[in-house]
Structure formats: structure tokens, C-alpha cells
Amino acid sequence: MPLDQPLLFKRIPTPPWGDFADRKYIGYDDYVKQDGYAALDQALEQEPKDIIETVKAAELRGRGGAGFPAGMKWSFLPPLDDGPRYLCINADESEPATFKDQILIQYDPHSVIEGIALCMLACQLDTAYFYIRGEYHHHRDAFEKAIQEAYDNNVFGPNSRMGKINGREPRLFLHRGAGAYICGEETGLIESLEGKRGWPRIKPPFPAVAGAFARPTIINNVETLANVPYIVLNGADWWKSHGKGRPEGAPPQVPASFGTxxxxxxxxxxxxxxxxxxxxxxxxxxxxxxxxxxxxxxxxxxxxxxxxxxxxxxxxxxxxxxxxxxxxxxxxxxxxxxxxxxxxxxEDVSMVAMARNCAHFYSHESCGQCTHCREGSKWLYKLLSRIEAGDGEMKDLDLLLELAASMGSMPGNNICGLSDGANWAIRTIVNKFWSEFEAKVSKSRQVSLAVVGT
The missing domain is CATH 3.10.20.600 (Ubiquitin-like (UB roll))
Structure with missing residues (x-):
């Protein structure tokens, strides 16, 4: 059934509950008037492990793309020691045609900041880095303003209401990316954050054990963290009353789809x-x-x-x-x-051209570290360019699918998932619109035969 009232967008006018033109930046005072930071105040009365258990019980899955359970990720952290522990917020949002997080960042940034504070409190992380896409200029300004408001109102800083975390004052910094798709991958993000080339790391070790600056690190998406205040404030059962859930009788390994x-x-x-x-x-x-x-x-x-x-x-x-x-x-x-x-x-868009454009994007954005991705994405683009130009043969279609299926982290050939995205984009287009590719190649063959016949 349709959503009765928005959750993440309850302060942001959005059809059918409002109008885009009515959107405005929500500052700290207005946020507090609408139950803002109530979840953080409530969490201060709880043990950190209880917050993690609430998020685990809610089965909140990551909203950045991979869908990994957030509470489970939080539970992977090793025991506390004397060193710092980090939170990295992935606001890179470089997936083509993806622009959902920017709305929260620009108009309701404190909903994200409260989620950041709750994660830091639950996981005992003393420093957070908000890694924002370099092209998000207006959004950066809005979020920097919100960070300053959070410091002014003792969410972070030496007088933080959270007190000392792991013996340190909780801090939040904004870090701008430089427009690289690969830095949306969590370890590529960490490398960029450290001032290095954005190359994904071989895992293990996983970031929860050795992430930013070789210290325990949690990486979460903007939308994921914005959901945490609602879960902490209202409980896991309330959260699970939203969404589709898990099909009745389905085993636990079937992905649950709770929430909005x-x-x-x-x-x-x-x-x-x-x-x-x-x-x-x-x-x-x-x-x-x-x-x-x-x-x-x-x-x-x-x-x-x-x-x-x-x-x-x-x-x-x-x-x-x-x-x-x-x-x-x-x-x-x-x-x-x-x-x-x-x-x-x-309907009038050529799926052959669409596949070529996708291949060109991934070829351009590959960091070049893995041979299958570096060379495979280029060959996908070359093959599709040849087919679109009318120079393809039937065997090129089989070669295209064979090449796509042989590259990616799931076949075990690559460090990260960029080539998985490339091959799934191409193979689903080719398989589901085979007739368009076949017609393109057949027309090419007919032209070739006509030329030979003359």
C-alpha cells in the first residue's frame, strides 16, 4: 500500500505531500522543533551495544547500493584499544542517474548528522569524515553550515553531549572528493581520504579491522545513517512495520526489505x-x-x-x-x-547505443588496477562500438557475453565491484534485447554481402 506519511522526507516537501518549490534548508533550531536529536538524547541513556542490537534487530540494510546489513557491519569492530576509530560517510553518489542523497544533504542535513552521532556513540568511533562528491558545491555549503551548527550546539567538540568517546572528543569533518566513480567503493574512498590515488584495497583486512589510517573504520551511506534516528527513537518493531519485509515462510538468508x-x-x-x-x-x-x-x-x-x-x-x-x-x-x-x-x-532509444555508452563509462572510470577490469571494459566498449557502427558479426555477440561473464569480483578476478557493474549492465541489455543486437549484426552482414556481390 502507498506510504501514508514520509519518514526521511517528513521535513522536506515532496509530492504528493508537498511541492518541490517549498523546500528550504532546515537549520538546527527548526530540526529540534520537529523531534530532532531526540533519538540521540534517548541513546545517551543506553549502552552502546544496545544501540547496535536495536539496529541489528531492525534489519536495516545499507542504502548505498550493496544492501549489507548495517547493524551486522557495526558488530564487526574489534574491542576498544588506545587508538582512534573512524566513521566514513559515503556521500560520493557517483552512480549514473543517482541523486537521492543530495536532497538530505542540502535540505535536512541534521537528520544525517544525528545518524552520524548515533553511529559514533554505538560503535565508539571518535572521528567521522563526511566524504562528499566533488561536484556537489551547494550541498557542501549546506552541510558545512550544519556541521558548524552541530559544533555550536555541542553535538560534537570538546563539550559534546556524548562526552569523550574512546578518550577523545567526537569530531566530524567534511572531505571533498575529486569526481572519481571508483571512490564510491568503500576502500577506494578510504584511499582518497588518506590523500592517495583512489584504488580499492584487497580484502581482507576489512575496513572494520583496518580501514582509514589502518584503524578500525565503519563506512555507511548517507541514507542509511539518516534512518538510524527513527529506529533508535521508535524501535525495531516499528521500523519493520514499514516496507515489504521478508516473504512469509522464507528462510533468514532471503534478503529482508524493511523500511522505506x-x-x-x-x-x-x-x-x-x-x-x-x-x-x-x-x-x-x-x-x-x-x-x-x-x-x-x-x-x-x-x-x-x-x-x-x-x-x-x-x-x-x-x-x-x-x-x-x-x-x-x-x-x-x-x-x-x-x-x-x-x-x-x-521505445525509440537504441539499446545497442545504450550498451555502448555504458561500456564507455566503465572503461573511462576503471582505476586500471585489475587486468580483467582495465582490459575487459575497454574490449566491451570496442566490441559494442564496432557493432553499433555496423561492422559487427554474429560471433561478436557471443564474444561480448563471454567477455562480460568472465570479469568481476564474483568470478574472483577483480578487487572491487566496478567490473561487476559493467558486465551486468551489458549482459542484461544484450540478453533482454537480443533481437536489436541480432538485427544490427544481420543488417551489417547483408550490407557486406551486397558489397561483395557488386
């Missing part, structure tokens, strides 16, 4: 923007109810449902009832839910 989700809509749609609804909402309902349908009634061919790295969903699949939940990958032969930011692709 920020959903971006762009492409061929009448009302693009970022909206909030229950996890498990139907893709077609999102487009019709929030996006108000395709532009000028143009027929829709496909959707990128979670950034391009998750692959495509065809219009035929969408009409069968595709739901935006964490089990979407298994059901519809995609990589996963990803960012849940949707791009609507109209």
Missing part, C-alpha cells in the same frame, strides 16, 4: 525527482504515481532501476510486477536493487 526507500526518477518521465515509498513498491506504480507517466505518452522500452550497474528491466518485465526490494536481482536476473534510482528509457 528514497527513489530517484529521471529520463523520459513527466515529473523527475526524488521520492520516498515503502520498499517493495511496484516499479510501474512509482512511474505513474510519482513520475506522472512517460513524457508525452511515449512508449517505454526499459528501465535502469538502480543506477546502470544493476542492469535493465524491460517494459514487459515491469508490467509483470517488478517490485523495488532487495530480492529484485534474483527474481529478474539483475545484480540487485542498487540505489533504487530509476532511469526511464523510451
Amino acid at each position: 526507500k528514497l527513489i530517484g526518477i529521471s529520463g523520459s518521465v513527466n515529473r523527475p525527482g526524488v521520492y520516498e515509498d515503502h520498499l517493495g513498491v511496484k516499479l510501474t506504480d512509482v512511474i505513474e504515481q510519482y513520475g506522472q507517466g512517460a513524457i508525452s505518452g511515449r512508449p517505454t522500452k526499459a528501465y535502469f532501476h538502480g543506477g546502470i550497474s544493476m542492469g535493465v528491466v524491460s517494459q514487459e518485465e515491469a508490467e509483470q510486477g517488478v517490485e523495488l526490494d532487495f530480492d529484485i536481482g534474483k527474481k529478474w536476473a539483475n545484480l540487485g536493487l542498487g540505489t533504487a534510482c530509476i532511469t526511464v528509457i523510451p
Whole structure:
């Protein structure tokens, strides 16, 4: 059923509960008037481990793309010692067509800051770094203002209401990225934060054991942390009353889809923007109810449902009832839910050209550290460029799929998931729109035969 009232967007006017034009920066005082920092005050009366257990019980999954359980990640930290411990907030948001986190950063930054403080308190982390995408200039200004307000009101600093954490005053800093897609990967982010080239690290060790500056580190997405105050304030059972949950009778290993989700809509749609609804909402309902349908009634061919790295969903699949939940990958032969930011692709767009553009993006953004990714992404782009130019052969299609399936961290060939995104984007487009590729190659063959015949 539709979401009765927004959670993350309760202070931010958003259709159908408000109008985009009414959005404004919410400062500390206005935030406090609307139950802001009540969760932090409540958490100060609890033991840190109890906060972690509440987040674990809520089964809050990461909202950055991978969907890893946040509470479980928090529990991986080693016992306290005399050294510092860090929190890195991933606000890089460089996945194509993804722009959900920027709304929270620009208009309701204290909801994110409260989540940061709760995570630091629960995990006993003394220093937090907010790693923001370099192109987010206005958002950076808004968040820096909010950080200063948080210091002025003793959320952080020498007189922090949290007291000393691990013997140190809790601190929050903003760090700007330089526009590299690879720095959205958590260890690539850490390398960039340390002032080095953004190359993902080989794991183990995992960041919880040896992350930023070789110290225990938690990395969470902006939207993930913004959910934490609601969970702490209202409890795990309340949180789990939202969303789709886990199918009845399903074993624990089936991904649960509790809570709400920020959903971006762009492409061929009448009302693009970022909206909030229950996890498990139907893709077609999102487009019709929030996006108000395709532009000028143009027929829709496909959707990128979670950034391009998750692959495509065809219009035929969408009409069968595709739901935006964490089990979407298994059901519809995609990589996963990803960012849940949707791009609507109209019928007159060539999927061959679309695949080539995706391959070009990943080839450009590969850090070059792994051979399969560095060379494989370039070969995907070369093959697709040849096919689109009309010089392809049928064997190129088989080679394309073979190449895509042989690169990625899941086959065990790469350090990070960039090449997984590349190959899933390409193989889902090719497999689900095979006739377009076959027609392109067949036309090329007919032209070649005609030239030979003359």
C-alpha cells in the first residue's frame, strides 16, 4: 500500500505531500522543533551495544547500493584499544542517474548528522569524515553550515553531549572528493581520504579491522545513517512495520526489505525527482504515481532501476510486477536493487547505443588496477562500438557475453565491484534485447554481402 506519511522526507516537501518549490534548508533550531536529536538524547541513556542490537534487530540494510546489513557491519569492530576509530560517510553518489542523497544533504542535513552521532556513540568511533562528491558545491555549503551548527550546539567538540568517546572528543569533518566513480567503493574512498590515488584495497583486512589510517573504520551511506534516528527513537518493531519485509515462510538468508526507500526518477518521465515509498513498491506504480507517466505518452522500452550497474528491466518485465526490494536481482536476473534510482528509457532509444555508452563509462572510470577490469571494459566498449557502427558479426555477440561473464569480483578476478557493474549492465541489455543486437549484426552482414556481390 502507498506510504501514508514520509519518514526521511517528513521535513522536506515532496509530492504528493508537498511541492518541490517549498523546500528550504532546515537549520538546527527548526530540526529540534520537529523531534530532532531526540533519538540521540534517548541513546545517551543506553549502552552502546544496545544501540547496535536495536539496529541489528531492525534489519536495516545499507542504502548505498550493496544492501549489507548495517547493524551486522557495526558488530564487526574489534574491542576498544588506545587508538582512534573512524566513521566514513559515503556521500560520493557517483552512480549514473543517482541523486537521492543530495536532497538530505542540502535540505535536512541534521537528520544525517544525528545518524552520524548515533553511529559514533554505538560503535565508539571518535572521528567521522563526511566524504562528499566533488561536484556537489551547494550541498557542501549546506552541510558545512550544519556541521558548524552541530559544533555550536555541542553535538560534537570538546563539550559534546556524548562526552569523550574512546578518550577523545567526537569530531566530524567534511572531505571533498575529486569526481572519481571508483571512490564510491568503500576502500577506494578510504584511499582518497588518506590523500592517495583512489584504488580499492584487497580484502581482507576489512575496513572494520583496518580501514582509514589502518584503524578500525565503519563506512555507511548517507541514507542509511539518516534512518538510524527513527529506529533508535521508535524501535525495531516499528521500523519493520514499514516496507515489504521478508516473504512469509522464507528462510533468514532471503534478503529482508524493511523500511522505506528514497527513489530517484529521471529520463523520459513527466515529473523527475526524488521520492520516498515503502520498499517493495511496484516499479510501474512509482512511474505513474510519482513520475506522472512517460513524457508525452511515449512508449517505454526499459528501465535502469538502480543506477546502470544493476542492469535493465524491460517494459514487459515491469508490467509483470517488478517490485523495488532487495530480492529484485534474483527474481529478474539483475545484480540487485542498487540505489533504487530509476532511469526511464523510451521505445525509440537504441539499446545497442545504450550498451555502448555504458561500456564507455566503465572503461573511462576503471582505476586500471585489475587486468580483467582495465582490459575487459575497454574490449566491451570496442566490441559494442564496432557493432553499433555496423561492422559487427554474429560471433561478436557471443564474444561480448563471454567477455562480460568472465570479469568481476564474483568470478574472483577483480578487487572491487566496478567490473561487476559493467558486465551486468551489458549482459542484461544484450540478453533482454537480443533481437536489436541480432538485427544490427544481420543488417551489417547483408550490407557486406551486397558489397561483395557488386
